[in-house]
Amino acid sequence: MTGPSRVAVKVVSLATAGAFTAYLTWPSPSKAARTSATEPLASTHFTPATLASSVPSVPHSKLLTLTLPPHLLPPKDAFPRAIWSIYVKDSDLQIERPYTPLEGTDGLERGELKLWVKRYDDGEVSRWLCSRPPGEMLEIRGPVQTWAMPPPSDTSAEQFDEVFLISGGTGITPFYQLLHSLFSDPTRVSGKTHYTLIHSSPSTSTLPPPQLLDTLSAWARRYPRNLSLSLCVDARDLPDPPLGIKLHEGRVGSAVLDRALRRRSLRAQTDDAQSWWARVWPARSRPQTPRRVLFLVCGPDPMIRAIAGPKGVQTTGGVLGQMGFQEHQIRRL
Numbered sequence: 001m002t003g004p005s006r007v008a009v010k011v012v013s014l015a016t017a018g019a020f021t022a023y024l025t026w027p028s029p030s031k032a033a034r035t036s037a038t039e040p041l042a043s044t045h046f047t048p049a050t051l052a053s054s055v056p057s058v059p060h061s062k063l064l065t066l067t068l069p070p071h072l073l074p075p076k077d078a079f080p081r082a083i084w085s086i087y088v089k090d091s092d093l094q095i096e097r098p099y100t101p102l103e104g105t106d107g108l109e110r111g112e113l114k115l116w117v118k119r120y121d122d123g124e125v126s127r128w129l130c131s132r133p134p135g136e137m138l139e140i141r142g143p144v145q146t147w148a149m150p151p152p153s154d155t156s157a158e159q160f161d162e163v164f165l166i167s168g169g170t171g172i173t174p175f176y177q178l179l180h181s182l183f184s185d186p187t188r189v190s191g192k193t194h195y196t197l198i199h200s201s202p203s204t205s206t207l208p209p210p211q212l213l214d215t216l217s218a219w220a221r222r223y224p225r226n227l228s229l230s231l232c233v234d235a236r237d238l239p240d241p242p243l244g245i246k247l248h249e250g251r252v253g254s255a256v257l258d259r260a261l262r263r264r265s266l267r268a269q270t271d272d273a274q275s276w277w278a279r280v281w282p283a284r285s286r287p288q289t290p291r292r293v294l295f296l297v298c299g300p301d302p303m304i305r306a307i308a309g310p311k312g313v314q315t316t317g318g319v320l321g322q323m324g325f326q327e328h329q330i331r332r333l
């Protein structure tokens, strides 16, 4: 490389690094929110919470428990019937990231927020958060709503017959929270909607911790009419965990989704992407099923793209697009 082009590369690299640092550290109004140790938890200000425990979980992740004293708990109905997260502030860099309390409002009512946090080696807040010792005070604010579930009594078109939750990695946390709100209390289990959780992890050793999978598996056994589970791993590096959940090898793609849809009778046996039938009558022109189906997809961007098309685009792509599902049936979290 010649002298001037080397200088140009250096200038561009420095400018990029500067812009990225500014993005991480620039005080936005939310990061600059005040801290109050007397007002209940809300999204408008930070509340001090105690890191009660920090337990190493599956590789590169921790299970954290934050606790709040009773006088900082929000009123019972203050939190939405929705998937929600809280922002945790990295007090060194003064930046915040959202994390999803696994037991949602139920946990909060006990003053407890349990988090499963993946540590990215080059990640600012996740690395900081996973390094905090138990007993330390952390600042949190929330709730921040990710997706709102229509109430069970809602008989409008918004109520769904089949909800497919498709997650990758820590993308399972919002779905665990949703399922916890539905299945942890038998009085809340409604006969109307069936949920299918399809989760994928890179390997058997990086599957979500047993604390999550065992609970999900117990709910699926107890409520087979309302909940099914399917786990996928790209590669098996450990013996399959004894969960009672079938483990498939391979990515979540057309084969896995097709199998899940057939199980719920949403695709006929002949309706196979590879069949001569699919070739002469493309999915988009086939009549839509009258059952109300919703797909929530949460995980790394490449996974979301492969399943439903990219975030922020109004046309359904990916496997679901090829199968003929439409934008109003899909939410990318």
Ligand SMILES: Cc1cc2nc3c(=O)[nH]c(=O)nc-3n(C[C@H](O)[C@H](O)[C@H](O)COP(=O)(O)OP(=O)(O)OC[C@H]3O[C@@H](n4cnc5c(N)ncnc54)[C@H](O)[C@@H]3O)c2cc1C
Pocket (backbone or CB within 6 Å): 085, 097, 098, 099, 100, 101, 115, 116, 117, 118, 119, 120, 122, 123, 124, 125, 126, 127, 146, 170, 173, 174, 299, 300, 301
């Ligand atoms: C609504 C919501 C809820 C969330 N809940 C949880 C949760 O319960 N548990 C949890 O562990 N995380 C959760 N996250 C992700 C979390 O907010 C952070 O994005 C993550 O911890 C990385 O932040 P960081 O500051 O460590 O990394 P950054 O410094 O922001 O990024 C560093 C590196 O990590 C990569 N990276 C960042 N985020 C991701 C990601 N999600 N997938 C793949 N690569 C990524 C970046 O590409 C980059 O290379 C949630 C995100 C959202 C939007």
